[in-house]
Amino acid sequence: MSDFQQIFGTAPKAEASAPGRVNLLGEHTDYSDGFVLPTAIPQHTTVGLGLSADALHHFYSEQLDEQVTVLESEETDRTPSGFASYIFGCVRILEREGYTIPHLNLYVTSSVPIGSGLSSSAALEVATLRGLRALLNLPLDDVQIAQMAQQAEIHYAGVQCGIMDQMASSLADTEHMLFLDTRTLESQVLPFPRGAEVVVIDSGAPRTLAASGYNERRADCEEAARLLGVKALRDITGVEAVGGLPEPLRRRARHVVSENNRVLEAVRGVPAERFGELMNASHASLRDDYEVSVPALDALVGILQETPGVFGARLTGAGFGGACVALVAQGKAGEMAKDVLERYSRAGYAGKLLVPAVS
Ligand code: GLA
Numbered sequence: 001m002s003d004f005q006q007i008f009g010t011a012p013k014a015e016a017s018a019p020g021r022v023n024l025l026g027e028h029t030d031y032s033d034g035f036v037l038p039t040a041i042p043q044h045t046t047v048g049l050g051l052s053a054d055a056l057h058h059f060y061s062e063q064l065d066e067q068v069t070v071l072e073s074e075e076t077d078r079t080p081s082g083f084a085s086y087i088f089g090c091v092r093i094l095e096r097e098g099y100t101i102p103h104l105n106l107y108v109t110s111s112v113p114i115g116s117g118l119s120s121s122a123a124l125e126v127a128t129l130r131g132l133r134a135l136l137n138l139p140l141d142d143v144q145i146a147q148m149a150q151q152a153e154i155h156y157a158g159v160q161c162g163i164m165d166q167m168a169s170s171l172a173d174t175e176h177m178l179f180l181d182t183r184t185l186e187s188q189v190l191p192f193p194r195g196a197e198v199v200v201i202d203s204g205a206p207r208t209l210a211a212s213g214y215n216e217r218r219a220d221c222e223e224a225a226r227l228l229g230v231k232a233l234r235d236i237t238g239v240e241a242v243g244g245l246p247e248p249l250r251r252r253a254r255h256v257v258s259e260n261n262r263v264l265e266a267v268r269g270v271p272a273e274r275f276g277e278l279m280n281a282s283h284a285s286l287r288d289d290y291e292v293s294v295p296a297l298d299a300l301v302g303i304l305q306e307t308p309g310v311f312g313a314r315l316t317g318a319g320f321g322g323a324c325v326a327l328v329a330q331g332k333a334g335e336m337a338k339d340v341l342e343r344y345s346r347a348g349y350a351g352k353l354l355v356p357a358v359s
């Protein structure tokens with residue numbers, strides 16, 4: 001990292017990376033203790049770390065060309081905002097666990113798009129914790145890193161997220177799907193459906209309502225579970241069981257229960273065609289029952305679904321904007337995406353191909 005040298009005047013003492021993720025199936029299930037099926041994307045975040053020469057943390061983001069200085073002491077706990085909040089959150093969570101963290105120089109460089117729903121924040125948290133593990137020789141495994149990254153996000157970035165993104169960033173690779181039980185944190189790496197590859201296209205729609213909408217959906221699920229007398233909606237296995245709930249809780253719960261069942265079917269090793277149908281059904285459920293889609297996402301998913309060579313497509317991540325994921329016939333991604341983006345732009349939108357990554 002020669003850029004670290006330019007900013008901080010010394011070479012970094014440790015370096016670490018972590019990828020963004022895209023979720024193939026199992027959306028809005030993790031905070032109901034459910035099942036998810038993400039994969040890592042090639043875009044990743046890298047941090048370089050060294051020791052600060054003064055009693056301050058210095059965090060620099062190359063993507064934003066911004067340097068943030070954080071005064072940290074026992075008495076003050078002023079959380080910085082923006083990218084620095086994720087890094088500072090990781091430092092604080094480690095300290096809470098009893099580790100002593102020296103004042104740091106930390107340089108971030110990332111190719112994970114911000115605001116597309118591909119977990120740029122989880123990639124930054126996991127890269128930071130991996131970097132600190134390397135710098136300080138901390139005895140942490142990858143699941144512990146994901147758990148601490150999630151705590152950093154909840155307590156210092158203020159998002160009541162589940163654990164999918166941090167587990168995906170910490171455990172997944174780009175060659176497999178990661179099947180994760182978010183209750184037990186047991187995970188399994190599985191091959192993609194035979195003859196298929198993953199395409200991710202950004203809809204160009206900003207995720208403006210994501211934070212408030214996310215927390216509302218989460219509260220709906222908790223209320224539905226309470227009314228049904230279970231710990232979490234994961235404990236309901238058949239959609240009939242949610243029929244007596246008041247609206248909109250009935251539809252929210254129906255999404256979670258049916259989505260968990262789609263993941264469980266997908267991991268039994270279904271062919272790409274069936275996997276695609278499950279993705280299409282997931283989108284319909286997120287649009288109609290969970291109500292986290294927007295017109296741009298529906299338009300893009302609609303175009304994808306009618307394109308030859310596409311097995312299935314859906315919005316991915318929290319929704320309200322951001323990216324769509326599709327499963328397509330292997331080797332067809334480039335040509336297919338070109339055609340889809342042209343039609344999407346004729347419909348009045350501006351999309352962007354994110355995976356396969358164009359260098
Ligand atoms: C965001 C959260 C995740 C998960 C998804 C929706 O990415 O960070 O924990 O809830 O939304 O599936």
